[in-house]
Amino acid sequence: MRCGSGVWQDVHQGSNWKKAKQHIARIHEHIANSRNDFLHKLTTKLIRECQTISIEHLRVGNMIQNPKLSKSIADASCGEWVRQLTYKASWYGRTLRVAGTFEPTSQQCHVCGTIHPEVKNLSIREWICVACGTHHDRDENAAHNIKQVAV
Ligand SMILES: [Zn+2]
Numbered sequence: 811m812r813c814g815s816g817v818w819q820d821v822h823q824g825s826n827w828k829k830a831k832q833h834i835a836r837i838h839e840h841i842a843n844s845r846n847d848f849l850h851k852l853t854t855k856l857i858r859e860c861q862t863i864s865i866e867h868l869r870v871g872n873m874i875q876n877p878k879l880s881k882s883i884a885d886a887s888c889g890e891w892v893r894q895l896t897y898k899a900s901w902y903g904r905t906l907r908v909a910g911t912f913e914p915t916s917q918q919c920h921v922c923g924t925i926h927p928e929v930k931n932l933s934i935r936e937w938i939c940v941a942c943g944t945h946h947d948r949d950e951n952a953a954h955n956i957k958q959v960a961v
Contacts, residue, residue, distance in 0.1 A: 853894040862905040866915055866956045909959040920954035
């Protein structure tokens, strides 16, 4: 078929391209819906089961600029996660406490309070406090600190 512009175009190939494009769009929509559904179920479960929830306010905008973190953070829908927890806490009469951005939650030993600036490096997933000898998982230690700071 000859188009008005003088460019030859295979009609069937064009049609297949549109179908493929629509198919990919449906897959992306399905992924977005699944993620949103999962997030809603999880935030509702947390709010129903817990009287008080403590979270850390992360500067997601800054973290997304870090190429190592950006995809996982964007995938985790952190902003939407906090938004849902906030309004559902209000609906169910729950308390949502937020630890400040500048609290050293991942660097401070939750047992003795010693701060270890060298642990700020995100590649360090486990560490031992030189002051009290406690072995820490980075995320679990941060969770303990977030709980203490938010309370
Ligand atoms: Zn310690």
